[in-house]
Amino acid sequence: MSRWPKPAEGSWTEHYPELGTAPVSYEDSISPEFYELEREAIFKRAWLNVGRVEQLPKVGSYFTKELDVARTSIVVVRDAGGDVRAFHNICRHRGNKLVWNDFPREETSGTCRQFTCKYHGWRYNLGGALTFVQQEGEFFDLDKSDYGLVPLHCDVWAGFIFVNLATTPEQSLPDFLGPMITDLDGYPFDKMTERFYYRAEVGANWKLYMDAFQEFYHAPVLHARQTPAKFSTAAQQAGFEAPHYRIDGPHRLVSTSGIAAWELDPDMRKPMEDITRSGLFGPWDAPDLGVGAMPVGLNPAGCDPWGLDSFQVWPNFVILIWAQGWYLTYHYWPIAPNRHLFEGTAYFVPARNARERVAHEMAAVTFKEYGLQDSNTLEATQTMLESRVVTAFPLNDQEILCRHLHKVAADWVDDYKRQGAGV
């Protein structure tokens, strides 16, 4: 008996018949050939989130982003007119990486008036134009206007900076995001500027970590010991059901109901939750977000209490909004078929006092404890998938988003191959 009503078809999965219900192959997570196709078919065609506008507070603020999956590095900058622009991070003279410090493969950020190449001193303004060439007269017919930085498409939605590596993106950013994502317009992301940023190199395909964070079927089992025995026993007996799933184009959403932790029996909580008035779901005392109504895209099942909405933005970006007035982002940057860089960032309305700051610390530290549990199974999964001893895996209805991710990856690769074949 479901606690939450399922669609008329009887399951969330069958509500989206294109997904099928058959066991799923994870060949797409172990095949070097598929990985090579993903570079071109997915990461050089989709809009990719590389950060937020708050990371570029003023004219000349910049940060670099290593995009190994596309074999490039980019520099994102606020130009003289205040617009956000992105360029490939390469000097037009002899190909040196333009912006880096100490270690060429490490990301960096800062503020500058212009970019100067470390090698021969060529200079570019914030708009990418080449403005100075050392001993210009030694060159042959060099027209500086032909040697500006190589731009890439860059657009901003709700303060999130996206880039697109295609020569001509097939869709504008708003069209790419679609209504399920853009219905978050109006959420006060811009007020949540207190930031905890974590990263890890993970010994697994990027889609495996996405899978780990896009189903909660695992939660009562993998995370059992995070909570007192009385709570975890109840949670395991109940199992997990999400009140709502939604798929919109390549993107997907899971929404969950919440727990009013402060209303539970105290022996259902850990003592530190009471001391800090905070925990996995965030601070018990939500901040004043200063907005009249929440955007229509939030809490689609109308849960009360509501827990969170996890928006899985194709291909590798997640926005997870908690009812308690804070949010997380996840990014999964492929490095190799069996390796990726994970980034997790927690955003809060800046603490006004020590009590709020302590509550934020508890939420952030709890996120890390859960994240370490979620990531510890990944290498174990990757290595055994690579054995190919088993090649088809049954996914249940609460794992619908995993099924969808792998289908979209296959669809984009197929589409790319078709285009390449001129079909």
Next chain:
Amino acid sequence: MTGMLPKEFDDLELFAVGWSLATETERYAKRLASSMDEMQAFYDAVTPRAEAAIAYCDRFELDALSPEALNLMHLLYSMIVVSFPVEAWGQPRVPDSGAATLECVVEPRP
């Protein structure tokens, strides 16, 4: 001798050198390098004083904490970090997390 903590928290002074650490990376490394007995002793000493410590720090603007209050805040952050081994795991490390890491690169100050 001047203590690291406000004088109202003299009783926690012996933990300040080890646990009043400014960054999450230091606090997490200290946790992994500590025994359960050490963390239990710290936890048992600091948790009954946590409410008073938070109330003390609340008397300041967050960006104008005295050096002693800042040390006290860092001690509270360490209290949170050791609460997981003490309350949940019974060991310093998250179980089965041998191959997993999560490095905190940016965190709010204080």
